[in-house]
Amino acid sequence: MRRALLGLLTGALLLAAIAGVHRAMPDITRRYAPIATDGEIGREVDTTAFRLRVDRMQVARTVRFTDDLNLPGPARTTRGVWVVVWATAAATTEALQLQGARLVTADGSAYLAASLRDTLDKADLQPGIPAYGALLFEIPADRLAGARLAVTPHSVAGLDLLGPAADIDLGLSDAYAARLLREIPPSLTLREVRTL
Amino acid sequence: MTAPESSPAGARRGPLRPWIIVTAVLFALGTVLALAWPAGGLREQRDEVPHRKAGQTTTGHRFAIKPYKPRYVTKDPGPALGDPKPGRFLVLEFDVRNVGHDTASVTHLAEDLSPVLSPGGRALDRFKDRTAGFVVRDAHTDRDQLQPGLPERVMMVYTVPAGLPDPTNVTLTFRDHVYQAGFQTDLPEWLPGENLAVYDLVVGR
Amino acid sequence: MTWRKNLWYGLALLILLPVAIGARVLPWRERYENLTGKGGREAVAAPGRTATLNGLEWRLEGVTEGRVQEKFARPLPPRTRVAVVVTSVRPLTAAASRWFAQDGGAQCKFAVVDRAGRRWEPSFRSDLAPKTDHAASCFRLDAEYKLQPVPVGQKLTIQNAYVVPADAFPTLRVEVRLRPDPGTVRLLR
Numbered sequence: 351m352r353r354a355l356l357g358l359l360t361g362a363l364l365l366a367a368i369a370g371v372h373r374a375m376p377d378i379t380r381r382y383a384p385i386a387t388d389g390e391i392g393r394e395v396d397t398t399a400f401r402l403r404v405d406r407m408q409v410a411r412t413v414r415f416t417d418d419l420n421l422p423g424p425a426r427t428t429r430g431v432w433v434v435v436w437a438t439a440a441a442t443t444e445a446l447q448l449q450g451a452r453l454v455t456a457d458g459s460a461y462l463a464a465s466l467r468d469t470l471d472k473a474d475l476q477p478g479i480p481a482y483g484a485l486l487f488e489i490p491a492d493r494l495a496g497a498r499l500a501v502t503p504h505s506v507a508g509l510d511l512l513g514p515a516a517d518i519d520l521g522l523s524d525a526y527a528a529r530l531l532r533e534i535p536p537s538l539t540l541r542e543v544r545t546l
Numbered sequence: 547m548t549a550p551e552s553s554p555a556g557a558r559r560g561p562l563r564p565w566i567i568v569t570a571v572l573f574a575l576g577t578v579l580a581l582a583w584p585a586g587g588l589r590e591q592r593d594e595v596p597h598r599k600a601g602q603t604t605t606g607h608r609f610a611i612k613p614y615k616p617r618y619v620t621k622d623p624g625p626a627l628g629d630p631k632p633g634r635f636l637v638l639e640f641d642v643r644n645v646g647h648d649t650a651s652v653t654h655l656a657e658d659l660s661p662v663l664s665p666g667g668r669a670l671d672r673f674k675d676r677t678a679g680f681v682v683r684d685a686h687t688d689r690d691q692l693q694p695g696l697p698e699r700v701m702m703v704y705t706v707p708a709g710l711p712d713p714t715n716v717t718l719t720f721r722d723h724v725y726q727a728g729f730q731t732d733l734p735e736w737l738p739g740e741n742l743a744v745y746d747l748v749v750g751r
Numbered sequence: 752m753t754w755r756k757n758l759w760y761g762l763a764l765l766i767l768l769p770v771a772i773g774a775r776v777l778p779w780r781e782r783y784e785n786l787t788g789k790g791g792r793e794a795v796a797a798p799g800r801t802a803t804l805n806g807l808e809w810r811l812e813g814v815t816e817g818r819v820q821e822k823f824a825r826p827l828p829p830r831t832r833v834a835v836v837v838t839s840v841r842p843l844t845a846a847a848s849r850w851f852a853q854d855g856g857a858q859c860k861f862a863v864v865d866r867a868g869r870r871w872e873p874s875f876r877s878d879l880a881p882k883t884d885h886a887a888s889c890f891r892l893d894a895e896y897k898l899q900p901v902p903v904g905q906k907l908t909i910q911n912a913y914v915v916p917a918d919a920f921p922t923l924r925v926e927v928r929l930r931p932d933p934g935t936v937r938l939l940r
Contacts, residue, residue: 464691488696490696
């Protein structure tokens, strides 16, 4: 009788332990998520595959791209606001691109960089040859506060599982975001990416 | 691991005891329920897909769309390069809102749309018959991204296959996209969902 | 008595666990090698010597410094130099000769690697090296732009230009990753 009770108790305990481990285990997207290195504006982030330094962040109602003669083209509009992140990036050992540049807003939505033009995320980055340029995003104005920059080499998430990533705090507090939106310029001109 | 030594050999081979049968039946029932639950439980299967008209909104898990009246035109409204070429085109236009959590493209939306022309009853293929799809903005056709929470007007251009009469009606089925674990991996991805609505549209010109 | 029995179970576990892990991991290895071009067989040529892999004899013919050929061309990134790399490959067997004209074409990925392990792929710019008859990769085309086998014993010369940081130029060596049978040829300088 005592043995039976002991067996039951052990079984129950083991079952509880299994349930506990199951609960404590992070979900599969987090387990396979890219391995992010944290950073902030003005500080270089060194992942294993690339280095990235965000130099400045701006917002604008419209953007213009310069042509071959450096003249600004027509204004491109958005239903939300344009967020322009100026950054310097370089590959460490092998050439890559940063096509997985995303603005992740406080509600968890991920905004992939705009596909409009050859911005920094489309540039071929070579080891030892840093490039400077803009990352361009389009988001609803009310999601600006709390947005962070998440950068991986590929736009398809499946290619970045457990891969290198930079996660950069853009310092977008409620007050700062509100001020940026109050003082939003009607237009910004984006020059093409240049190597440094 | 081993049987207690006091138990006589052969005691295990007696007739099945009732509690074993009860447990087995309960186990089988439990398995059926456990498998059926994630697939929607034992409720009756959903009714037929609703029929809608132009101007009515259908919201899925990835896109909410509101189609306009389709147009039949003989000049390509979205040429990839150079001047518009003559031809026979069906133009579908929508107000689209990305209600998902990540960036989508017009190509993803095209996966969810199955237009069938009448007269002729011919389905248009999104690979073979679709010639363009873009966000209508700034008088350019170079934008295809649909960002979460930013409504856009989208134009889809299909060629009307040769040999078919000029279309007067389009039956457009709008299918859902759901974000869930895939067939090959447990990682969630956008997968085709159920049909959400059938739009009965009259073609203008 | 019982602890000895447990010991056997423990030993069995020690053997079975690595076997189970191996059975899961090893089938992926080939896929990984095919996908990345890493791994597989390797051949290294000492400076001035040849390396042979799968019946192909590779040689580094030379690395010279190139420059932008046209006057008004796009300038190079600052603090970079152009490395013009000429390599040659010679099939020694009939199978190796046919390798050049197989379905889908032979695949060689050329790259230069510096002492620190940094890696650069050929530049797409055609104005960085003097014009020659050399191939751009391991293929030879006939008049109709169809792939042709390279006859046994005949040399195919390949030229590529690389834009590399100036400090990497002196220590560059050449690496060719081959597919579909994964393999890597390293040509030292």
